[in-house]
Amino acid sequence: MRNTDERIERQLAFALELDKEKNVFRQTSLSGHGRKENDAEHAWHMAVMAYLLREYANTPVDVTRVMLMCLLHDVVEIDAGDTYAYDAQGLSTQKAREDAAKARIFSLLPDDQRDDLLAVFDEFEANETAEAKFAHAMDNFQPLMLNHSNGGSDWKEHDVDAGVVYGRHRMTREGSQRLYELTDAILQENIKKGNLPEG
């Protein structure tokens, strides 16, 4: 099975398909009040931060596994689009859209790699292992860092309040108590400054 032309063609079909993630834009603005960030940039930033901040995981993590989760966790958005964390209507159809995307995109790969990367993707989604929980902490903390650097402009744009924002960021605590304490301090600072209305 190894090293056939068909195998490498399938690997490269998947690699080329990934290019489309660079056109899936999120609701987070780049620092310095730049344009919105896309999924590929977000994934890259999360993966580096996972390596950099791994000492703050609640329990020691396999950082390679965390980095892979960070790099791949949004691949289904190529078809399903980005669903904003505070968009209740979009969230109601998110799972069905993402399941169909997952089946199509990972099936481009040779079977063994499809199964390998699906296991990484599903482990992130299930959010049960220390690695998945720490990757989710990155998924929350990375956009918080950018939004905080911009004076909370993303919250203002979407008219969300502290209750809703805390609801999402509490998940960070499962992956990293330390980063959750920092999250809490950042949210409190933004509430005090009037950047985030109390819920």
Add this chain to the structure above:
Amino acid sequence: MRNTDERIERQLAFALELDKEKNVFRQTSLSGHGRKENDAEHAWHMAVMAYLLREYANTPVDVTRVMLMCLLHDVVEIDAGDTYAYDAQGLSTQKAREDAAKARIFSLLPDDQRDDLLAVFDEFEANETAEAKFAHAMDNFQPLMLNHSNGGSDWKEHDVDAGVVYGRHRMTREGSQRLYELTDAILQENIKKGNLPEG
């Protein structure tokens, strides 16, 4: 030293600084003749491809190390900008510009992490280990894949010929004979189609 406020502040200063890589644009166009790609997107794409294609490394590699090199190899371009692979004048000042950037940017980190990430960065640059050579193969092959998908439009835009292009891509052979064979086939196909003039 661990878990102090100063430590995490330095880590986050570096993490936020990295955001600027999303504004460093390269000469490669996204597939589908899209806009130019930026360094963060390129690094993400390379890291995933390194994992996906690791079986083609000439000798077995520590894929975590390769992925870290892919993720970090362009960080100096935050200050120094992207130097196009075929820009002789830019290339002559590239090293001095990138050395100054390297000193500034990695010094944002706590000392232990500065040393750790500098070692990753310098190992890539020295291009002596199997990991560095395979990461360089990704650095060459990822934009080739995109450019090939666009009918070689990046070569036409910069008026380069096959001699120059082969000069760069021969390095891929040091990391992966298999990917070099594929590179050669892609270049021959583009020469035949008239997308790349013979040098």
